[in-house]
Amino acid sequence: MNTAVLGQAYRNNLVGPVMRAGDLAQAVIEAARTDNPGKDIFVDDKRAYIRIHAEQEMILRQATIEEELGRPFRMNDLEVDLSSFAGQIESGDDSIRFYFVKKL
Amino acid sequence: MAVLNRMDWYDLARSTNWTPKYVAEDELFPPKLSGEFGLPLTAWEEYDEPYKQTYPEYVKVQREKDAGAYSVKAALERSRIFENADPGWKSVMKAHYGAIARGEYAAASAEARMMRFSKAPGMRNMATLGCMDEIRHGQMQLYFPHEHVAKDRQMDWAFKAYDTNEWAMIAARHFFDDIMMTRDAISVSIMLTFSFETGFTNMQFLGLAADAAEAGDHTFANLISSIQTDESRHAQIGGPALKVLIANGQKQEAQKRVDIALWGAWKLFSVLTGPIMDYYTPLEHRKQSFKEFMEEWIVAQFERALTDMGLDLPWYWDIFLKDLSETHHGMHMGSYYWRPTVWWNPSAGITPAERDWLEEKYPGWNDTWGQCWDVIIDNVVDGNMAKAYPETLPYVCNMCQLPILGTPGKGWNVKDYPLEYQGRLYHFGSEVDRWVFEQEPERYAGHLSIVDRFLAGMIQPMNLEGALAYMNIGPGECGDDAHNYAWAEVYRALRAERKAV
Numbered sequence: 208m209n210t211a212v213l214g215q216a217y218r219n220n221l222v223g224p225v226m227r228a229g230d231l232a233q234a235v236i237e238a239a240r241t242d243n244p245g246k247d248i249f250v251d252d253k254r255a256y257i258r259i260h261a262e263q264e265m266i267l268r269q270a271t272i273e274e275e276l277g278r279p280f281r282m283n284d285l286e287v288d289l290s291s292f293a294g295q296i297e298s299g300d301d302s303i304r305f306y307f308v309k310k311l
Numbered sequence: 312m313a314v315l316n317r318m319d320w321y322d323l324a325r326s327t328n329w330t331p332k333y334v335a336e337d338e339l340f341p342p343k344l345s346g347e348f349g350l351p352l353t354a355w356e357e358y359d360e361p362y363k364q365t366y367p368e369y370v371k372v373q374r375e376k377d378a379g380a381y382s383v384k385a386a387l388e389r390s391r392i393f394e395n396a397d398p399g400w401k402s403v404m405k406a407h408y409g410a411i412a413r414g415e416y417a418a419a420s421a422e423a424r425m426m427r428f429s430k431a432p433g434m435r436n437m438a439t440l441g442c443m444d445e446i447r448h449g450q451m452q453l454y455f456p457h458e459h460v461a462k463d464r465q466m467d468w469a470f471k472a473y474d475t476n477e478w479a480m481i482a483a484r485h486f487f488d489d490i491m492m493t494r495d496a497i498s499v500s501i502m503l504t505f506s507f508e509t510g511f512t513n514m515q516f517l518g519l520a521a522d523a524a525e526a527g528d529h530t531f532a533n534l535i536s537s538i539q540t541d542e543s544r545h546a547q548i549g550g551p552a553l554k555v556l557i558a559n560g561q562k563q564e565a566q567k568r569v570d571i572a573l574w575g576a577w578k579l580f581s582v583l584t585g586p587i588m589d590y591y592t593p594l595e596h597r598k599q600s601f602k603e604f605m606e607e608w609i610v611a612q613f614e615r616a617l618t619d620m621g622l623d624l625p626w627y628w629d630i631f632l633k634d635l636s637e638t639h640h641g642m643h644m645g646s647y648y649w650r651p652t653v654w655w656n657p658s659a660g661i662t663p664a665e666r667d668w669l670e671e672k673y674p675g676w677n678d679t680w681g682q683c684w685d686v687i688i689d690n691v692v693d694g695n696m697a698k699a700y701p702e703t704l705p706y707v708c709n710m711c712q713l714p715i716l717g718t719p720g721k722g723w724n725v726k727d728y729p730l731e732y733q734g735r736l737y738h739f740g741s742e743v744d745r746w747v748f749e750q751e752p753e754r755y756a757g758h759l760s761i762v763d764r765f766l767a768g769m770i771q772p773m774n775l776e777g778a779l780a781y782m783n784i785g786p787g788e789c790g791d792d793a794h795n796y797a798w799a800e801v802y803r804a805l806r807a808e809r810k811a812v
Binding site for chain 1: 316317318361362363364368371372375376379513516517520521523524525532533536537539540542543544547550598606610611612614615616618619624628629632635
């Protein structure tokens with residue numbers, strides 16, 4: 208790849224969590240689909256970690272993840288496997304939001 | 312009893328600024344430690360941390376993380392992963408632990424500075440948790456390698472490295488001292504948490520975890536990716552500080568700090584992470600090339616986040632993009648050639664199959680770096696081992712403390728970027744390294760590079776033996792070829808084949 212192409216890689220609008228592999232990551236993938244209707248959810252599995260992204264904004268709700276997991280889950284428990292994320296983050300009691308202010 | 316939701320009380324509970332009556336504000340928050348941006352307490356009260364956590368939540372989550380990491384270690388302890396690992400992979404672990412483990416305690420100290428001296432209450436809360444995170448990282452990354460110390464003396468460098476004057480450690484300390492040990496609370500939040508932790512730590516703790524998982528080292532993969540879940544929270548300390556600075560007309564100062572930290576991190580990772588990803592990790596276990604990981608984590612993720620914060624790409628963006636394909640190949644060749652001076656055994660990583668991979672990932676590799684490796688290979692195959700070891704020192708940069716290098720071949724472009732400052736001549740490996748120095752010369756001027764020390768007669772006797780003693784590299788610790796030159800057999804066979812034809 209030449210540097211001109213490489214240099215354009217930052218021109219993307221993908222946001223969302225990068226999860227450690229495991230059952231929580233699988234629940235988050237399903238929740239991302241449920242909680243972001245009409246949006247394409249991009250999943251890139253690198254074995255040790257999984258990128259779960261959408262364009263511009265992604266919302267994850269505590270109740271959705273809890274249902275997918277089939278066990279009690281608090282929004283803050285996401286951190287156990289949230290090893291990184293793309294975009295800015297806004298953390299709430301019942302949901303978490305990844306977003307970009309600007310659209311490139 | 313009904314318990315309030317966190318967000319019903321969080322803002323109130325962490326609003327811990329007050330108006331000092333017995334001392335002046337500058338005594339409570341000395342500008343040198345709190346940040347000389349001329350902003351009053353009230354400006355910093357606008358700081359709003361986006362990734363909120365309370366102490367009870369912290370304890371619960373961290374307990375769960377530790378239970379996971381330690382139980383994986385316990386479960387795999389008897390699986391002899393270390394004993395059976397490729398020697399190249401062992402070198403990955405040795406380089407990682409030595410360069411990182413004790414630096415985590417230094418990071419705890421930097422977090423503690425934000426915890427005490429930041430004028431932003433939200434930052435103080437997040438840094439309290441961040442400080443405990445870093446202590447956890449120091450403890451785990453000393454505990455996990457400890458079981459291997461009895462099997463391999465080089466593993467002792469997990470603890471020892473930071474106490475030595477080994478050249479790579481001088482470089483690592485110079486960088487970490489600059490961004491976290493000698494900066495005010497706000498600058499630490501920008502340079503350490505925002506620039507380094509939302510950017511580069513992903514390379515070392517997630518990119519490398521992907522390689523570790525492929526290599527079957529699940530203990531290591533699990534450990535470092537667990538550490539990164541802490542980073543991903545406390546790395547968010549810097550973002551809101553950037554927003555406050557930009558809102559108060561301080562964008563230029565903020566941008567400068569990001570640009571300095573990003574460049575230093577890049578140089579350090581070009582010698583640490585580049586070689587281990589593209590040369591030490593066994594070919595069949597490489598998830599992506601170093602350059603591809605850099606593109607994923609730094610260009611696509613970090614730089615995109617930076618522009619969303621209202622900052623610009625660094626002024627040296629084009630230089631950086633070009634160097635992404637080049638610098639670490641030179642760093643690898645250098646650390647391989649000077650292998651007695653490192654605490655791990657570098658893997659050459661240049662069998663014909665590996666060279667095909669390098670050529671595919673870095674078109675032109677064979678015509679540039681490959682030409683130099685041909686000479687090393689010929690010397691080893693001919694049994695000319697004296698020529699396969701160094702006799703002189705490389706010239707190192709007075710900023711990044713790493714060798715000044717260029718790309719070999721037709722485009723040979725090595726260049727010194729000199730600067731005279733108060734009667735002393737400094738040498739830099741790039742325009743950017745020199746620019747960093749020029750931003751605050753008095754901060755860096757007194758430092759002596761390993762070569763400066765050699766020329767000043769501080770290393771005696773002035774030969775390899777004296778250099779090893781100066782670097783605290785004891786018998787059984789100095790590096791040699793990871794595979795004991797087994798790769799030379801492939802080239803010997805190729806020669807024999809050619810002769811037969």
